[in-house]
Amino acid sequence: MNTLATLAFLATAATVSFAALPSDASAQSTMAYPEKCKSEGMMMDKSKDDMSSGGMQVTDYQKASMDGMKDMNMNMMQGMMKKDADVSFVCGMIAHHMGAISMSEVELKYGDNEEAKQMAQRIIEAQKKEIEEMSKWVDKEVK
Template identity: 85%
Template sequence: MNTLATLAFSAAVATVSFAILPPAASAQSAMAYPEKCKTEGMKTDMSKNDMSTGGMPMGEMTDYQKASMDGMKDMHMNMMQGMMKKDADVSFVCGMIAHHMGAISMSEVELKYGDNEGARQMAQKIIDAQKKEIEEMSKWVDKEAK
């Protein structure tokens, strides 16, 4: 994906859903993104990149919105790294691992800040299912990725 398309995609996602995206450290610290999914030479720190905040100044964001924006940077970096793999199968699985990690992070935001019991139950169900799938996909990557 070229830089302009990446920025446009990031801005669109931020504008539509910045309030529900993942917190930075939670899923990333609980489950590490597989080394075989990382692309050598690709910048891994998006914290210095200008990321759209949906037009809202950072100072006006709530704590959950700030955590969500930080997490979105981590998720997008991992997804972009995974999708840059030369093997289509490895690229798909690595991209899905990052995507699932983002789903876990989004769910953790809900558990931390949400107060609707139904939404919180959905979040916990997502965490449980996605962790299992990440483990399965990570084992596949370890075995199949060169």
């Protein structure tokens, strides 16, 4: 596996691992990922360093989404590796929000449903504001 693919895989594994940790106040205990959102046949093809859909053709929007997720995972992993828990959280969230913007931009480019496109636009606007706030915090607090 090349370095980028390895780090993306580790970031995904770390995200899954952290999500699986028990917590009384965790959103995990009150929220569940919708079954209708899960795909069958998707897996990591370790010999190719990329996502494989069980031999199915990957669409342009799926490729664009996966490219955005690779960038997000790399940046999130870098942020989460900071020695200070507060810095780690904020830097990881900046990357997470950038991923949400990337996904929303893919929806605006490829989506057909007007309601979904409106959600995407609202996400972009909200996440950009929060990224600005968090970036200011990083500039002020991180030495």
